[in-house]
Amino acid sequence: xxxxxxxxxxxxxxxxxxxxxxxxxxxxxxxxxxxxxxxxxxxxxxxxxxxxxxxxxxxxxxxxxxxxxxxxxxxxxxxxxxxxxxxxxxxxxxxxxxxxxxxxxxxxxxxxxxxxxxxxxxxxxxxxxxxxxxxxxxxxxxxxxxxxxxxxxxxxxxxxxxxxxxxxxxxxxxxxxxxxxxxxxxxxxxxxxxxxxxxxxxxxxxxxxxxxxxxxxxxxxxxxxxxxxxxxxxxxxxxxxxxxxxxxxxxxxxxxxxxxxxxxxxxxxxxxxxxxxxxxxxxxxxxxxxxxxxxxxxxxxxxxxxxxxxxxxxxxxxxxxxxxxxxxxxxxxxxxxxxxxxxxxxxxxxxxxxxxxxxxxxxxxxxxxxxxxxxxxxxxxxxxxxxxxxxxxxxxxxxxxxxxxxxxxxxxxxxxxxxxxxxxxxxxxxxxxxxxxxxxxxxxxxxxxxxxxxxxxxxxxxxxxxxxxxxxxxxxxxxxxxxxxxxxxxxxxxxxxxxxxxxxxxxxxxxxxxxxxxxxxxxxxxxxxxxxxxxxxxxxxx
Numbered sequence: 001x002x003x004x005x006x007x008x009x010x011x012x013x014x015x016x017x018x019x020x021x022x023x024x025x026x027x028x029x030x031x032x033x034x035x036x037x038x039x040x041x042x043x044x045x046x047x048x049x050x051x052x053x054x055x056x057x058x059x060x061x062x063x064x065x066x067x068x069x070x071x072x073x074x075x076x077x078x079x080x081x082x083x084x085x086x087x088x089x090x091x092x093x094x095x096x097x098x099x100x101x102x103x104x105x106x107x108x109x110x111x112x113x114x115x116x117x118x119x120x121x122x123x124x125x126x127x128x129x130x131x132x133x134x135x136x137x138x139x140x141x142x143x144x145x146x147x148x149x150x151x152x153x154x155x156x157x158x159x160x161x162x163x164x165x166x167x168x169x170x171x172x173x174x175x176x177x178x179x180x181x182x183x184x185x186x187x188x189x190x191x192x193x194x195x196x197x198x199x200x201x202x203x204x205x206x207x208x209x210x211x212x213x214x215x216x217x218x219x220x221x222x223x224x225x226x227x228x229x230x231x232x233x234x235x236x237x238x239x240x241x242x243x244x245x246x247x248x249x250x251x252x253x254x255x256x257x258x259x260x261x262x263x264x265x266x267x268x269x270x271x272x273x274x275x276x277x278x279x280x281x282x283x284x285x286x287x288x289x290x291x292x293x294x295x296x297x298x299x300x301x302x303x304x305x306x307x308x309x310x311x312x313x314x315x316x317x318x319x320x321x322x323x324x325x326x327x328x329x330x331x332x333x334x335x336x337x338x339x340x341x342x343x344x345x346x347x348x349x350x351x352x353x354x355x356x357x358x359x360x361x362x363x364x365x366x367x368x369x370x371x372x373x374x375x376x377x378x379x380x381x382x383x384x385x386x387x388x389x390x391x392x393x394x395x396x397x398x399x400x401x402x403x404x405x406x407x408x409x410x411x412x413x414x415x416x417x418x419x420x421x422x423x424x425x426x427x428x429x430x431x432x433x434x435x436x437x438x439x440x441x442x443x444x445x446x447x448x449x450x451x452x453x454x455x456x457x458x459x460x461x462x463x464x465x466x467x468x469x470x471x472x473x474x475x476x477x478x479x480x481x482x483x484x485x486x487x488x489x490x491x492x493x494x495x496x497x498x499x500x501x502x503x504x505x506x507x508x509x510x511x512x513x514x515x516x517x518x519x520x521x522x523x524x525x526x527x528x529x530x531x532x533x534x535x536x537x538x539x540x541x542x
Contacts (some may be wrong), residue, residue, distance in 0.1 A: 351407045470507065
């Protein structure tokens, strides 16, 4: 008769291959729990409100917390695709973290669930700190966290059953909390795989559908299509026939809206119903002003062509464009509000919380067409470029002036308030610098001996470009032909017709402004107040 104190039958030890397989399935369980978090959170956001989506909130928090150097790297590497790249990088990072959490849950419960709980807290914090967030907006992130923890526990529990069944029908589970009555290994395997597949598929289907609903909660594109812009009270000057040079490869004088660069902090493009839009002018003013969409349309609007550029535009970069804008002069709105003498800055705010600090003197300057813009190239603003209303200020980098989806202008002082980028090491005033760029031939190109047009654009909006010069290797500077322009607020095309000789050659360009300043040669990076230096390319002539 067997004694009750006798040792139980030995449990076979798992093989290394079995342990590796189990870890992979544990990692997969963590990733499925992540999908469950995203899917359930997006589904709840359909009810609570699209702005409560933790996916967008966390992405926005990453952008806000990223140091300027990291932002520069993203723009340098991916240009206007920086947001798509950020989503991909976030996705990869989340998959790695949650896969590790699944492995941790299998090895030392409940630490994997604690990782998800911590992530949930961070997501809740990101949602709550968004502009105009309410207490209810944290509900999707909270529900998603609970669902993810339950899914992870259920999947790892079934994985324990599979592990235990594969070791011995008589052996115990690795984990007392999750010890199950054992069945055969095939049954436990099928049970785990079935639940894992169903949870993953349900999360993807529900989450994708909910994300689509949230993204189109307000169909700004359809609303934009219904807008009919009023005729301007003051039309822009016609583009002179000599503004565009007949040179293959040169940048067009007017940038098509679809090709205009887009650099901003909005991970998800705001969807705004113009009928519900309004602008508040407050702060150091005698009379606060509220302006509705219809009131803006009824004002005597002005057309003005202006070149805008991003402070992140490096020497020779393409984060710049020239377009025809339609809007109302901001200086007239400031007059209506009555600006107090102590003010020196206007803090503009986007609907997504982004802020820009613009020098008051620029906005009040009668020679500067700083506009509250509603139109771009003869059509309503594209949704990605600020529909229904944005700011356009010639002569200043966008980060201090070109607020998209603008909803507030607060008259204040630089000493009292800081804007989004001025708290991240960038210059507060942001005047655009004198720059020039070689469009053709491109760097590394091979060209034939003989006549070769060297061409590009040069700009210093509001000041204007007087001369462009080209240098081949270390020779003398040669004056290029300058095209006409609508005004000093736009860039100018230029061309130098080079008689190329065989060999490898370095081509450099520099511009001179209308106030006599020559573009600086020494290279400076974009941070903290714009790049400097001569653009250059190397070509082979054969």
